[in-house]
Amino acid sequence: MAALLEAKGVTKVFGGLTAVDAVDLVIERGSIASLIGPNGAGKTTFFNCMTGLYRPEKGSIHFDGHSLVGQRSDQIIGLGIARTYQNIRLFKGMTVLENVLVGQHVRMKASPLGAVFRSPFQQAEERQAKEFAQELLEFVGLGGEGETLSTNLPYGDQRLLEIARAIGSRPQLLLLDEPAAGMNPRETEEMIDLVHRLRDVKGITVFLIEHDMKVVMNISENITVLDYGKKIAEGKPAEVRANPRVVEAYLGPGVLVDTSGGLEKKGEKL
């Protein structure tokens, strides 16, 4: 497998705090990879560096032959990286279908003039966009909700809608920021299934931040661990799980490692 995205020495500083410190990272094309670490480890900051929200002070990020540093976020999604947000950020006043249509914005071409005169091209494009949006909603399991106002969706469905909006841009790489946060076990199962289908059916490479270790260990082919902005480990789930530095970062020093059943402390499952 070839590298779809390659980050080298990415560093982002806020005031005196180095939120992301010289992180190297490779995402293989067609893989499902995870980024984990304790709260404040710099995971979302790294996402923001990848999607153009922040500009890293040092380092380079190359995606599919393009350098991402210094590009605006609307250019980056054009190159094929879409994302979701930790604290869901839907367009609240829009319907579910409209949200997915906005997601396709970057792949649509009709000009305002075309819209005023309803050129055949514009009409065909609108029709296709609506069909594609409906298809995506069915893909994530929101097929019947097209006309619902997005804020009126239940929490779990809002996360699904964010994913539908993101894949509306036909990305090669999808970044999911805590997709299973706040979900019940059944919804979490469905989310795991959806992530697999994204890769297997849609052929999208997935890179996700997640706190739920069950999800991470279940679906990731490769895991990168950040702590205080530094990369402290990476590798297959089993390797990461056995890495003493990771355990220390999560639980503090001196905790026993049970390699068979995952990490445990005082009955609290990670």
Added chain:
Amino acid sequence: MRKTFNIGLIAFAILTYLTLIGLPTRLAGATQPVLAVLLALFVYAVLRGPARETGMGLGQLLQHGLLIGLVAGLLLVVEVGFFNSLLGDGVKIQPVFDQIVPLNMAAMLNVRAGTVLNGEVSPIAYAILALYLALAGVAGGLLVHFTRSGAAGSMRGVHIPGTRWFTILLPFALFAFIYYLGLDGVTTFGNDKNIIRLLLVLMATGSGLFALRAAHAGLEQLIIGALLAVVLLCLPFVLNQFQNSVMNIVFIFVMMGLGLNIVVGYAGLLDLGYVAFFAIGAYVYAFVSAPFSSPYISALLTGMGISPQSPLLGYWSAIPLAMLTAAIGGVLLGIPVLRLRGDYLAIVTLGFGEIIRLFMLNLGDLTNGPRGLLQIAQPTLFGVAPAALTTHLDAQGWIFLLAILGSAVVAFVAIRLNDSRLGRAWVAMREDEDVAQATGIHLVQTKLLAFAIGATFAGLAGQLYAARQVNIFPENFSLFVSIDALALIIVGGMGSIPGVVLGALALKGLPEVLRGVDEYRIVTFAVLLIVMMIVRPEGILPSARRRRELHSEDAELPVDEDEQLEGGHA
């Protein structure tokens, strides 16, 4: 009880205010009944809510109403008595309170001014005033009781058969009545019949919007829309010059409102300097069609090998020029403010509006300064003035016709754009700029398009305005034009096209009807603006989207009860 007493104090404060602004003088003999009606409505408004919540009985309602009426009435009597005793002693109150003069106080008590001056007002006159107001309080309580029992069954979900058709047919009935009146040939300015007919025209046009909304989407709506368009287009031929001049300004502001609606309503960019583009459109047309020749423009033309003449361009050939110049203005003023957020944007655009006006005022060589540009050419129909073709269409009516057509074109463009990739991008940008950009929306391009398209519409409106005014001056383009345009889209319902029309009818049309009480126009408007924001911030005819937003964000807003306007087909 204590709370009710306080409400009585508020009622007294309002009555005092009305006295201080000299309302009694204007109402002469009818002062006491009018004040009583106002107080009754006030009591109704404040008691309605509590009555619904606590299930107050009739007896309680009457008690509360009476208490409010008594408190307000007695205090007012004491106040009037105090002023009268001062006036009777020859104290001049006018240097402080301009309207506290014998005439005003006498009108309040329905006596002759002389009796106030001589200090001879009988106690009975005071008693009558107090009685009026006490009874008004009781009447307000009764009103709450009756509307409550009537409304409980019919308004809440139960559909009254025929309401929808009534809504749909009402505008046609009104228009028919106007056309019937139109045959009597009333053309004098300012007489009552004239004003009443103007009010009818405003009501008919406004009710047309509700009819369109009540109609089922599809063929029915199409037919009703077409019929309404036909009756509207006939209006300029039957109205007189005064009515036409009011209606054309209404529709010029519809064009403006639709443009500003794109900038503020769709794209969420709070622009308080929108008048700048209106002014650009007007001045560009004036430059090419008024006899005043600026040395700069003459030099420019000679340089280009065109001999300066007047008019340089006709109305129709100047349209692209006015639109283009305004659009360029929109982009040029848009570029520096791209990075600014809400309130900063508001003040900077406001500054731009003022800068443009000050330039017009001070660049005398170009704009003739405060003396204005005079004798702007009138639009023609294939080179012929329409007045030469028919006696039924006066100059103002012709402008009205053009304003209707212009509004239709602008509305068409706005509807098409709203329902397109660009329209969705505007809304997305308004809701969350960062996410919109991360979704692939080019912020600079999208914002500038909003500014440019909004400015184009304003330029078009400005050009027509210049033709309407014939002579334009810098003071025609003050900050208040921007505020008017903003207020009308908010009153009508942000982001809603019928809302813009309704807002223009209400804010530019109604005040003309109220010319009789001219001084009170602006305060009335101001109070309505505040009350409107508190009671119904989404506007009278909100777009479906905006209504959802306002009501999902804030559950505390009062639920509106005007659903019956839509005939139960929400």
Added chain:
Amino acid sequence: MEKQALSKLFIRLFGVVVIALVVWRVVTVGIAEGYPTSFWISQGINGLVLGGVYALVALGYTLVYGILFMINFAHGEVMMIGGITGFFALQFAAAQGWMEGSTAVVVAALLFILIMGMLGSVVTGVTLERLAYRPLRRAPRLVPLISAIGASLFLQYSVLLIFGVSPHSYRKPDLISGGIRTGDVFIPYTGLIIFFASVFLMLGLYLIIQRTKLGRAMRAVAEDKDTAALMGVNVDAVIVATFVLGSALAGAAGVMLGFHNTVVKFNSGFIPGLKAFTAAVLGGIGNIPGAMFGSLILGMIEALGPSALGIPTEYKDIIAFSVLVLILIFRPSGIFGEILSEKKA
């Protein structure tokens, strides 16, 4: 690929060009016109006085914005009401013969007038908050702005209707009608009083905000209303207190401007209000020192700008607004940034 850096560079370059052009213009005009130094000093003093008035009003905008995130568009009218109230207090004092008394009596009378004006503004400001703004606290931003525009019109035209169209003329007592003359420089007493009173009042405000319990509560509410309420801060009371402080300063400005310009009218709060708001934005709205410096800068620009650039004084508003636009292009949240509200950005 480095497009962002390129656009930043472009903006910087543009800034340098603008500054260079202005400097060139100022230098050439300065050489050509050759105004005497005393002229510049007089103009500079005018600028300071103007800046002091703007600052008093701008602080009201900034305080309210810092806490409620709304533009109190009617704040200029609150100031005007202070001026009107002050006018009637002056009439009253004159009728009692206080204005011709000994120095101590006149000073006491002037203080009385100032306090009455502040009181008038405070009553107006608090009523406004209660009736027109409080019901809208949770509404989207545009809604309170429109309500404030309504309030502004209401106040202007009510004053017109109630107190009549004729302008109300302040008659200065002899004590403050002269001025100091040193060489060619003339400083009117009212100017001096305005400047020092402004500084004094601003110092008071600063102390209230930094040193008192109320100030701490205000900062807490500005930071996060809900959390402040959970911590036992009475949010409504703090907001009312904010309006009281802002209105009192505006009232003082209204009275002093009345003495300085000798006339108060129904619309005499509008333009100063607009300017003060501009000044608040210039300094970074919500930021108290920012409002003070923004006001002084704006006052100086208006006083010195037209002569320095060699253009007619009618263009002073254009210069003021152009400076605002230029500064906001380079620093989109004002010179000093939004301190009170940066978390809400």
